Amino acid sequence: MATSLLSTINKSDDLRRLTQEQLRQLSDEVREFIIYQCSLNPGHLGASLGVVELTVALHYVFHTPADKVIWDVGHQAYAHKILTGRREAFHTNRCYGGISGFPKTSESEYDAFGGGHSSVSVSAALGMATAAKLRGSDEQAIAVIGDGALSGGLAFEGLNNAGASKANLLVIVNDNNISIDKNVGAVHEFLMRITTSAGYNRFKLNVWNFFGDNRFRRFMQKVINRIKKGVFRVHNLFEILGFRYFGPIDGHDIEQLIKKLQALKKMEGPKVLHVITKKGKGYKPAEDNQTEWHAPGIYDKETGERFSKEGPPRYQDVFGETLVELAEQNPKIVGITPAMPTGCSLNLMMEKMPGRAFDVGIAEQHAVTFSAGLATAGMIPYCNIYSSFMQRAYDQVIHDVALQNLQVVFCLDRAGLVGEDGATHHGAYDLAYFRCVPHLVIFAPMNEIELRNMLYTAQLPGMPTIVIRYPRGCGVGLNRKQPFEQIEIGKARLLNDGELLALLSIGDIGNKAAAAVARLKEEGIPVAHYDMRFLKPIDTDVLHSVGQRFSKVITVENGCIKGGLGGEAAEFFTANNYNVNVVRLGIPDRFVEHGTIAELQAECGFDEEGIYRTIKAANL
Numbered sequence: 001m002a003t004s005l006l007s008t009i010n011k012s013d014d015l016r017r018l019t020q021e022q023l024r025q026l027s028d029e030v031r032e033f034i035i036y037q038c039s040l041n042p043g044h045l046g047a048s049l050g051v052v053e054l055t056v057a058l059h060y061v062f063h064t065p066a067d068k069v070i071w072d073v074g075h076q077a078y079a080h081k082i083l084t085g086r087r088e089a090f091h092t093n094r095c096y097g098g099i100s101g102f103p104k105t106s107e108s109e110y111d112a113f114g115g116g117h118s119s120v121s122v123s124a125a126l127g128m129a130t131a132a133k134l135r136g137s138d139e140q141a142i143a144v145i146g147d148g149a150l151s152g153g154l155a156f157e158g159l160n161n162a163g164a165s166k167a168n169l170l171v172i173v174n175d176n177n178i179s180i181d182k183n184v185g186a187v188h189e190f191l192m193r194i195t196t197s198a199g200y201n202r203f204k205l206n207v208w209n210f211f212g213d214n215r216f217r218r219f220m221q222k223v224i225n226r227i228k229k230g231v232f233r234v235h236n237l238f239e240i241l242g243f244r245y246f247g248p249i250d251g252h253d254i255e256q257l258i259k260k261l262q263a264l265k266k267m268e269g270p271k272v273l274h275v276i277t278k279k280g281k282g283y284k285p286a287e288d289n290q291t292e293w294h295a296p297g298i299y300d301k302e303t304g305e306r307f308s309k310e311g312p313p314r315y316q317d318v319f320g321e322t323l324v325e326l327a328e329q330n331p332k333i334v335g336i337t338p339a340m341p342t343g344c345s346l347n348l349m350m351e352k353m354p355g356r357a358f359d360v361g362i363a364e365q366h367a368v369t370f371s372a373g374l375a376t377a378g379m380i381p382y383c384n385i386y387s388s389f390m391q392r393a394y395d396q397v398i399h400d401v402a403l404q405n406l407q408v409v410f411c412l413d414r415a416g417l418v419g420e421d422g423a424t425h426h427g428a429y430d431l432a433y434f435r436c437v438p439h440l441v442i443f444a445p446m447n448e449i450e451l452r453n454m455l456y457t458a459q460l461p462g463m464p465t466i467v468i469r470y471p472r473g474c475g476v477g478l479n480r481k482q483p484f485e486q487i488e489i490g491k492a493r494l495l496n497d498g499e500l501l502a503l504l505s506i507g508d509i510g511n512k513a514a515a516a517v518a519r520l521k522e523e524g525i526p527v528a529h530y531d532m533r534f535l536k537p538i539d540t541d542v543l544h545s546v547g548q549r550f551s552k553v554i555t556v557e558n559g560c561i562k563g564g565l566g567g568e569a570a571e572f573f574t575a576n577n578y579n580v581n582v583v584r585l586g587i588p589d590r591f592v593e594h595g596t597i598a599e600l601q602a603e604c605g606f607d608e609e610g611i612y613r614t615i616k617a618a619n620l
């Protein structure tokens, strides 16, 4: 592949030597490079294609890495990585031992702030701008935030603080008119209005051209703002928050971007530049179906054909289908997702029952308290949040739901190690952080039937707050056409009996444990294997029986070792004076990076082989 210019760019200085004509060529090469690389090694394609010109312009105008660019979420930073020394390594993107799919401060000095979770950029940039001022430095801080990420509460907190502080920061709103799914909310509508109000924008441009960039213009801007509001009835949210607003401009027009950024660089104070881009820009399949091509998996670059692996239904689909089935029978059921309808399959209910399933935007805290409100009024909300994003809404679960003992069903998708998204996205902590909350029932299904039955059980009258956590990926392939059965709260299952030691597992990792136990059985090593199912309330009958029968217990969980099932079991045995040696398998007390789920489970020692070896070692 001819990458004549791109192959010469290893740092931002290299790029600053190019002419504007060459910058355009460079953008084309970067785009082609991303399309090619992602076809072989999957990643977040659409968002990265949309900001190629913006990335080139930012590194051209600002003195990165001294000036700080903070990419919100960070899934759109591929061009940034490729242009700042990671082109050669890019084929290892998201692979085990390779570079991260998100900005990472330990990976490059150009990654000013680590990313993965949404809506952090304004606060981080404000912190950097404030520090620069305190240090007497003229380093610039630039937050690049998407229209989707702008729906997150944290972004508003940052804007609110920044606008009033008069700090010197630039917020670039990368408006591609879509989140992963359709963008939702009033801010989205405001962006649409301001973008499509031709009269307003023509008026603003004329004013800019007429007065130029000087003090008189700033004075005139105040006068003009009043006229704008009166004549065009567009109240600018950013201006209300104390920012000077510029745009909207075409985010694929590199000359215009450079001109505008150069002007803004000289301007003190909090500023917003509103940039219009197209998600998937330059690759037709990705432009045409932006949700599917957000992270498309591998594909044929020429034909746009995507290759997905056949397998049993994914847990997320079992959730989505089952919820529709239950909601058809129970009119109290409603569904809630903070911006992940396709990711968690609530889109199935949104299509069938649009009035009863809600995408509330990237707003986990709100999703939980909104669910609480619904529950107080007699509805039964199924609030689906990825485990790692639920970290955002911890207090809402405690204060707004558990404390009031509300019948809300929290479905935590992507619980456990999630693979290629890495440390920011692993659902490592939910078992530990929810175990200590009173009133909660915490359940993890070992297969799709268990998931279905628990979703069914959770809506029965009088049920408490229930947390159901399940992993990314496929179930075990059981026939789902079976009548629902109520699951007894707090009851474990004995899967295999044996005398040597007891193995306690929770959730789908129990299937790996069962395979290891079966291998050991063939070798004449008898292990008693319990699928605990509930972390809370834990089955104390089973734990007493285990405490009486065994001196060695191994616990296995797809969650952090500190504070989860292993901790619960060890505390129980100590508190009840059982002399039991507990070996705990799970996610160790460090951040686990990216790779396939299989690679990461092996690294942590709780894949089938790891469990097998641990039992063998305990047997010695």
Ligand SMILES: Cc1ncc(C[n+]2csc(CCOP(=O)(O)OP(=O)(O)O)c2C)c(N)n1
Binding pocket: 047, 050, 073, 075, 076, 116, 117, 118, 145, 146, 147, 148, 149, 150, 176, 178, 179, 180, 279, 338, 339, 340, 362, 364, 389, 392
């Ligand atoms: C706290 C949090 N919730 C949900 C997500 C999942 N997520 C990743 S990207 C994304 C959409 C972001 O939309 P936008 O900011 O408009 O960026 P675009 O992908 O359109 O470029 C979402 C919801 C996340 N990363 N963090």
